Amino acid sequence: MKIRTLSGALLLAAATSVATADFYGDATGDIFDGGLTNLDILGAEISNDADNLYISVTTNGDVAATNWGKYLFFFDSGDGGALSGPFGNDPYNNPWNRNVSAAAGIDAFMGSWIDGDGGALAYTWNGGGFDENAFLTPDRTDAAMGTVRWTVSLSALGLAIGDTFSFDIGTTGGGDGDPAIDLLSTTDIQPGWGNGSTSPMGYSYTVVPAPGVLALAGLAGLASRRRRA
Ligand SMILES: [Ca+2]
Ligand SMILES: [Ca+2]
Numbered sequence: 001m002k003i004r005t006l007s008g009a010l011l012l013a014a015a016t017s018v019a020t021a022d023f024y025g026d027a028t029g030d031i032f033d034g035g036l037t038n039l040d041i042l043g044a045e046i047s048n049d050a051d052n053l054y055i056s057v058t059t060n061g062d063v064a065a066t067n068w069g070k071y072l073f074f075f076d077s078g079d080g081g082a083l084s085g086p087f088g089n090d091p092y093n094n095p096w097n098r099n100v101s102a103a104a105g106i107d108a109f110m111g112s113w114i115d116g117d118g119g120a121l122a123y124t125w126n127g128g129g130f131d132e133n134a135f136l137t138p139d140r141t142d143a144a145m146g147t148v149r150w151t152v153s154l155s156a157l158g159l160a161i162g163d164t165f166s167f168d169i170g171t172t173g174g175g176d177g178d179p180a181i182d183l184l185s186t187t188d189i190q191p192g193w194g195n196g197s198t199s200p201m202g203y204s205y206t207v208v209p210a211p212g213v214l215a216l217a218g219l220a221g222l223a224s225r226r227r228r229a
Contacts, residue, residue, distance in 0.1 A: 021045035021054070024184060024203050028060055031182045032192035037061030038069045039171035039181040042146070049210040053157065056149040057169055057184075063114060064143035070172045071120075071148070072098055072180060073110040075157055076201050077165035081105020082125045095123050095130035098172050099179040102199040107165075108157040112138055113174075114148055122156040133157075154207060164206040168199040 025043045034040075038061035045056045057071060072094065082093045084101035092099055096111045109130065112120035118138045123130040134156035139149040154160060170180030179195055185202030 021047040021056075022205060026182070026184050027187040030187045030189050032189055033181075036181060038063050038066040038146075041169065041171060041182045041184050044169055044184055046205050048154065048207050050161065052151050052153055053159065053207070054149070054151055055169075056147055058145075058147045059171065059182075061146055062144050063146055063148060064140065067115040067143070068174060069114070070096075070098075070174060070178075071110075071112040071114075072096065072100065072170040072172055073112075074100070074102065074106050074168045074170070074199060074201065075108040075110075075159075075165050076102075076104040076167065077107045077159060077163055079105070080125070080127065081107040082109075082130070092177075095132070097176050098170070099177050099196045100170060100172075100183075100199055101196060102168070102201050104166060104201045108159070110150070110152060110157070112148075112150065114138055114140055114143065120150055120152070122152050124156075124158040159207055161207050161209050164204055166201040166204045168201050168203065170197070170199065 023043060023045050026041045028042060029040060031040050038059055040060040042058045042060055047054045063069060081104065083105050084091060084093045093102060093106045094100060094109045106125060108124045110120055110122045118140060120136045120138055121132055122134040123132050134153060136150065136152055159165065169184040171182050172178045172180050179197035180190055181192065183190065183199050186200050190197040
């Protein structure tokens with residue numbers, strides 16, 4: 001009976017534990033116009049649980065006060081995907097027609113705005129176009145400190161536990177054809193408004209099993225061994 005009580009406590013602790021986020025850094029000031037601090041990405045954090053991907057992005061400006069910047073999230077999780085040019089989602093590799101190219105095919109995309117009521121749209125590439133799968137609202141609680149957070153379901157991005165994807169996050173303006181002004185995964189300065197931008201898709205993340213699931217599996221194994229003993 002004591003053991004059962006202890007196990008119950010352990011199970012509860014395991015089920016409520018929070019995943020540690022992976023941190024991805026970017027340089028300060030690696031943009032063509034240093035005055036655009038609201039678009040200067042400093043870093044991002046990503047974690048997941050069984051259902052959702054949790055993403056936060058921090059820029060070098062008060063994005064509660066200056067909130068016109070838009071956020072672009074590019075995911076490459078396998079072969080195929082949208083490319084710029086005559087293939088894919090011509091002329092660009094994303095359904096928002098932002099002037100960003102990458103050698104990797106884009107399998108999923110999310111675009112977000114933080115002005116007005118704020119919002120984000122998540123899409124997956126279906127081989128001939130993008131399917132819009134989800135609308136979500138960004139968490140702007142810490143926007144004055146430059147940080148915005150998104151909770152997007154894995155399924156809306158075509159992802160599952162165990163998947164590894166390459167990704168990049170960009171900042172841009174509100175116009176069709178605007179380029180990424182800063183990209184998380186490179187410190188190469190992008191040419192700025194009226195030009196193109198190029199992502200190396202230089203970061204990757206693995207959708208890990210939720211820590212609660214791992215711990216529960218471990219405890220189940222322990223219980224199983226005890227029964228056999
Ligand atoms: Ca930066
Ligand atoms: Ca950068």
